Every structure is written in C-alpha cells, then in structure tokens.
Amino acid sequence: MNKKYYHTKESVEEYIQLTKDVNGQQIIDRLKCFLPEGSTLLELGSGPGTDWKSLNEWYVVTGSDYSLEFIHHLQTRFPEGTFIQLNAITLGTEKTFNAIYSNKVLHHLTDEELKTSIKRQWEILEPDGFICHSFWKGEGSETFKGMLVNYHDEQKLKALFEEYFNLITIHPYQEFEEDDSLYLIAEKR
Numbered sequence: 001m002n003k004k005y006y007h008t009k010e011s012v013e014e015y016i017q018l019t020k021d022v023n024g025q026q027i028i029d030r031l032k033c034f035l036p037e038g039s040t041l042l043e044l045g046s047g048p049g050t051d052w053k054s055l056n057e058w059y060v061v062t063g064s065d066y067s068l069e070f071i072h073h074l075q076t077r078f079p080e081g082t083f084i085q086l087n088a089i090t091l092g093t094e095k096t097f098n099a100i101y102s103n104k105v106l107h108h109l110t111d112e113e114l115k116t117s118i119k120r121q122w123e124i125l126e127p128d129g130f131i132c133h134s135f136w137k138g139e140g141s142e143t144f145k146g147m148l149v150n151y152h153d154e155q156k157l158k159a160l161f162e163e164y165f166n167l168i169t170i171h172p173y174q175e176f177e178e179d180d181s182l183y184l185i186a187e188k189r
Helices: 009-018 025-031 050-056 068-077 111-124 154-161
Strands: 040-044 060-065 082-085 097-103 125-136 141-144 147-150 165-173 181-188
Touching: 025 050, 025 097, 025 125, 025 165, 025 181, 040 050, 050 060, 050 097, 060 068, 068 082, 097 111, 111 125, 111 154, 154 165, 154 181
Parallel strands: 040 060, 040 097, 060 082, 097 125
Antiparallel strands: 125 181, 141 147, 165 181
C-alpha cells in the first residue's frame, strides 16, 4: 500500500474533492436498526469526516485515521470531535467500543492484514458489539494511485469474518455502478 498518498496536504485535498458527493448514509441507516442511539462507536478511516458527522448525530463517535493530515483536517473541521491516529490493522487503542464502522477503508488491506484487523476489532469490542464495514465488490486486487484495492465478494467476506463474528447481513449496493459495493453488519461472537 502507498502509505504516502493520504499523508500530504495535496493528496488529502484531492481525495476530499474526489469524494465530495460520496457518503455512507444508507449503510449508517441500516446500522441504526441494530445499534442503539448513544452507543460508543469507533470509525476507522474518518477521512474527510462526512460519515463521522452523520454517525456523531446518533452515536458517541471516536474518529480515526492513519493519516496525520486527515486528523488535522478533522480536528479543524470538527473541533468538538474526538479523533485519534490509528492503524486499521493493529488498532493500537486500549479503549473499547459498542461498534466499529468503516466505509471503504479495509479494502486497502491484504487478506492477511484484514484477518489481523478482524481479530483486533473483536478484542476491542464490548460483548454483543457490532461491526459495520463496506467494501468494493469483485475479485482480485489492483493498485489505484499507488494504493492496494482488494476486492471482496460475499463468500470471501464470510470466510474472513465468521470466526469472530455472527454475520447479520452482507448486502450489495450501488456507490457508482449497480452492485459495485457490499456492506457487512455482524455481531461479536
């Protein structure tokens, strides 16, 4: 993975422009069916803060990003928010949460890195905690702007998550093209 792309002011500004019309509201609305209002939630890869803002209206959200440039952007845009620098693989925090959410973040991980992240997510979730993640749907992987994009299908996601989580739903949806994406909601075993 190109760890430098999200780490320059220019690339962060470019990414904010590229994603200005993208949000995870339909996924967040689905999560609300399972996770009660006021629950604690860790967002992985808060990026521009679009989903953080929506999640924070309903939950007590800790935003995170691996990029210090994004952390600075988030702290400037939402001075009342809580944001931490966090690696999505190792999740180096001692805090625990009722839920963990990400929107098109974990696809930057190899399958082995994702397995490590899934186990760590399980460790920092409260009993009966939930996860909600979205992925690009497809097979294989490619490089975009020097970063890994690892595609997933329903079977691959089941195989990766089922050891630690009871899968509630894996559902296709459209971000740009019909059924180009999947979201997963699951409960801690």
